[in-house]
Amino acid sequence: MAMQKITIEPVTRIEGHAKVTIHMDDKGNVERAIFHVNEFRGFEKFCEGRMFFEMPSITPRICGICPVSHHLAAAKAGDAVAGSPPPRPASLLRELMHMGQIIQSHGMHFFELAGPDLLLGFDADPAIRNVVGLIQADAGLALKAVNLRKYGQEIIKTLGG
Incomplete structure (x- = not known):
């Protein structure tokens, strides 16, 4: 029997786009698995030649899920370039x-991406193993999830505008 190849595309329940290729031997044992990230945004090239103080405004566009993390990383890099650490309160x-970003992002990941699988069960009908199915199964829990994300967003809004 020849080596088998299984491709899972798209990979769901993640923040981004990807696929997985699994190569199995003739006995069905996994020989190797490859996780492919299919996204290329090209922000590295877009940022070349820019002034360092522009980066905190540009880098949040890398990701719609965690723009604050990209913004703060760019600001921290700018601080290092300038040789000027921010004051302790800053x-x-x-x-x-x-x-706040972590609360918002983790709330979304757990409840909206992984939650349907974890809370409804991996053997639940895929037609209901989704956010809508989660809301139907436990509307109170779904509301708590929305509020958790809201709290994270409120922290971000209060501090960062």
């Missing part, structure tokens, strides 16, 4: 804003 505000 660092603490940045950290708090990042915590």
Whole structure:
């Protein structure tokens, strides 16, 4: 029997676009699995030649899920380039804003991406193993999930505008 190849495309329940290719031997054992990231945004090239102080405004567009993380990373890199660390209160505000991003992002990941599989079960009918199915199964939990994301967004909005 020849080696088998299984391709899973698209990979769902992730923040982005990807596929997985699994190569199995003639006994059905996995010989190798490859995770392919299919996205190329080209931000590296877009940023070349720009002034470092432009980066915190440009890099948040890399990702719609975690723009604050990209913004803060660019600001931190700019601080290093300038040789000027921010004052302690500014660092603490940045950290708090990042915590808001983590709350928002993790809330979305757990409840909207992984939640249907984890909470409804992997053997649940795929037609209902989704966000709508989760809402139908437990509307109260779904509302808590929305509010968790809202709290994270409110922290970001309060600190970053």
